[in-house]
Amino acid sequence: MEIYAIRLTEGMDLKIEIQRVVKEKQIKAGIILSSVGCVSKARFRVADGINVKQINKNMEILSLNGTLSPNGVHLHISYSNQEGVSFGGHLVEGNIVNTTCELVIGILGNYKFTRVMDPNTGYGELITKTQEL
DSSP states (O other): OEEEEEEEETTOBHHHHHHHHHHHTTOSSEEEEEEEEEEEEEEEEOTTSSOEEEEOSOEEEEEEEEEEETTEEEEEEEEEOTTOOEEEEEEOSOOEEEEEEEEEEEEOTTEEEEEEEETTTTEEEEEEEEOOO
């Protein structure tokens, strides 16, 4: 596994920057290993698969995980507010980095991830293939 680490700075959109890294580094199969930081605006889709919540307050990122492929990322995030209450869901665009976000990505060199529309779920679902090294 190859490791790529980056620091995102104030004003950057978390999901857009992850997608940019995937494209720029030509990541064929990746995973989020670590993400530590904070946002000034949090946006996430909740478990009903439809509704998006938005919170315009400083939030700590507690965890971010998911898979990265050239034709899509699937990411879940959890936050903590100023009272220490935690919540989260599916990461969507619009999560704006406050001061910093330290992001570490694992690149799986012997895999290729793609996403194919699944008529049962209505989403592009992960297809994994191993490649000869």
